[in-house]
Amino acid sequence: MSAYYHPRADADAICNALVALSNEDADRVACLLTVATVSMKLPWYQRYRLADYSKVKHGDVLLLIRGHTDGELQEALLAMFQPAAERDAEYIHDALNRIGTDESTLGEVICSCSPYELEAIGAAYEDKYGRPLVDDVKGDLGGHMEDLVVKLLTVPRKAPCVDQAAAECLAEELYKAGEGRWGTNEGKFIEILTTESFPQLCAVFEAYKARHGRSVVEAVAEEIHGKLGYLLKTLCHQIQDPAKAAAYVIHKATKGMGTKKGALVRNILCKVDTDLHQIAATFESEYGESLQHRLAGESQICDDLKLLLEAAIKTA
Numbered sequence: 001m002s003a004y005y006h007p008r009a010d011a012d013a014i015c016n017a018l019v020a021l022s023n024e025d026a027d028r029v030a031c032l033l034t035v036a037t038v039s040m041k042l043p044w045y046q047r048y049r050l051a052d053y054s055k056v057k058h059g060d061v062l063l064l065i066r067g068h069t070d071g072e073l074q075e076a077l078l079a080m081f082q083p084a085a086e087r088d089a090e091y092i093h094d095a096l097n098r099i100g101t102d103e104s105t106l107g108e109v110i111c112s113c114s115p116y117e118l119e120a121i122g123a124a125y126e127d128k129y130g131r132p133l134v135d136d137v138k139g140d141l142g143g144h145m146e147d148l149v150v151k152l153l154t155v156p157r158k159a160p161c162v163d164q165a166a167a168e169c170l171a172e173e174l175y176k177a178g179e180g181r182w183g184t185n186e187g188k189f190i191e192i193l194t195t196e197s198f199p200q201l202c203a204v205f206e207a208y209k210a211r212h213g214r215s216v217v218e219a220v221a222e223e224i225h226g227k228l229g230y231l232l233k234t235l236c237h238q239i240q241d242p243a244k245a246a247a248y249v250i251h252k253a254t255k256g257m258g259t260k261k262g263a264l265v266r267n268i269l270c271k272v273d274t275d276l277h278q279i280a281a282t283f284e285s286e287y288g289e290s291l292q293h294r295l296a297g298e299s300q301i302c303d304d305l306k307l308l309l310e311a312a313i314k315t316a
């Protein structure tokens with residue numbers, strides 16, 4: 001994409017299509033496809049420029065989305081035009097403020113981030129809601145879930161260098177905390193997975209597999225169940241390969257209890273200009289089914305959202 005991108009033509013196309021969505025005589029699918037194809041071919045920062053430019057000529061594109069769409073479609077389109085950290089801060093805020101905190105969404109967003117992304121989300125959250133994110137998390141989750149999320153938000157990871165001897169020791173600590181004992185020491189898994197650097201943890205995972213024949217993800221699946229197990233598996237995938245974490249979250253969202261629309265928007269739609277191509281390939285190799293096929297069988301998302309998700313997969 002040229003550095004001299006001028007958003008005029010794209011802004012005209014998107015804004016006119018959004019306005020036409022309110023017109024009963026307009027071809028709804030064609031309008032949605034215009035919004036999808038025009039916005040998805042742009043990297044995020046150009047979508048931002050388009051939104052900025054549209055304010056002058058058409059009115060704020062975000063206001064047009066709010067005015068001419070609703071429900072799942074509106075949420076999905078707004079998410080596409082927001083900076084990632086701001087959007088994730090909103091997902092987390094919504095999850096915390098639901099009656100009975102939505103721990104899976106909260107944890108899944110926080111566990112499928114790089115340390116850098118997590119820092120950006122924390123800053124966006126504080127900026128938007130006037131309080132440190134960790135203050136809102138404390139006392140809300142309780143138990144190991146809270147311990148995991150608070151540590152991810154507050155404990156700086158060690159410097160990203162690999163120490164092979166230390167990796168062997170850490171692999172043994174994980175074994176003794178899980179497969180090598182009666183019951184499970186969940187706290188030890190949380191401590192190691194939240195404090196060591198990602199490269200060091202990859203070395204730990206290799207050492208574990210070499211010595212015990214199983215992966216750490218398999219050990220977590222065996223030892224730790226429920227939401228904590230889900231989040232720790234997401235984190236292990238994220239440490240090894242962000243596309244694997246995204247594919248896993250999509251898999252759980254479509255095969256778990258009910259479709260979590262936010263997970264699909266965040267991991268498919270909002271990754272269209274970054275790693276959706278890789279996520280789709282990883283999904284197919286991990287779960288033996290194409291992402292398109294999985295979504296086609298999904299009955300709990302509205303047709304409009306399905307159309308956007310399919311357009312994203314085709315574009316990537």
Ligand SMILES: [Ca+2]
Nearest residue numbers: 178181182183
């Ligand atoms: Ca055990």
